Amino acid sequence: QVQLVESGGGLVKPGGSLRLSCAASGFTFSDYYMTWVRQAPGKGLEWVSSISGSGTTMYYTDSVKGRFTISRDNAKNSLYLQMSSLTAEDTAVYYCTRGGGIAFDLWGQGTVVTVSS
C-alpha cells in the first residue's frame, strides 16, 4: 500500500545529532520530489527541506542550512534527514511528505524530535 513511515526520532541534547529515516512503499519513489516538514509543539507547519527524485537537487529553509542534510536512496526507497548542531528550536514532529514542486499528497505519521538537556 502507498505509505510513508518515519523513524529515528528521539531525545537528544543540545548540540547533538540525529538521523531521521523515511521508508516509502507502494509507488515509484524515484519519480517524486520528497520533503521534510516539521511542526513545533503547538505551532504551525514549517517546510524544512526538499530533494529531487534523482537526489541531485536539494533545498533547505534558512534556519537549517549548514546543519541539516537531506538525502535519499532510491534503491532502498528511503529518504533521510541528517540533523546536527541541534537546538531547542528544532524540537518538533518531523513529517516525511511526497511532493516538492507539487502539493504534498502523501504524509507519514511523523517522528518526534526533542532537543533538551
Added chain:
Amino acid sequence: AIRMTQSPSSFSASTGDRVTITCRASQGISSYLAWYQQKSGKAPKLLIYAASTLRSGVPSRFSGSGSGTDFSLTISCLQSEDFADYYCQQYYSYPLTFGGGTKVEI
C-alpha cells in the same frame, strides 16, 4: 520568501454553517496553492491543490478558489468531522511556505 497570511487564525462555528478561510500570498503564485486539514495529533491531509482542484475522495462540501495572491477555502455545510486546523501552502517557489493556520472549533 513568499509569505502566506491566513485569516482568521481561529473561529467558532456550528455544524451546518458555511465557513470561508482566506489566504493571501505576498506575491503572485498563480494557482500553485494547496489546502491541508490537520486533526489533533495527526498528520495533515491534502484537501485541495492547484487552488481549486478537489483531491479525489475529499467531500464536495470543500471548495477552493482564487489565483495570483488571494485565495479561499470554503466548507459549504460544516460537519462535526471538519473541526480541525487548516493550512494553505504555496508551491510556486522555494522556500516553500505555509500559512499560519486556521483553527475551526465549535
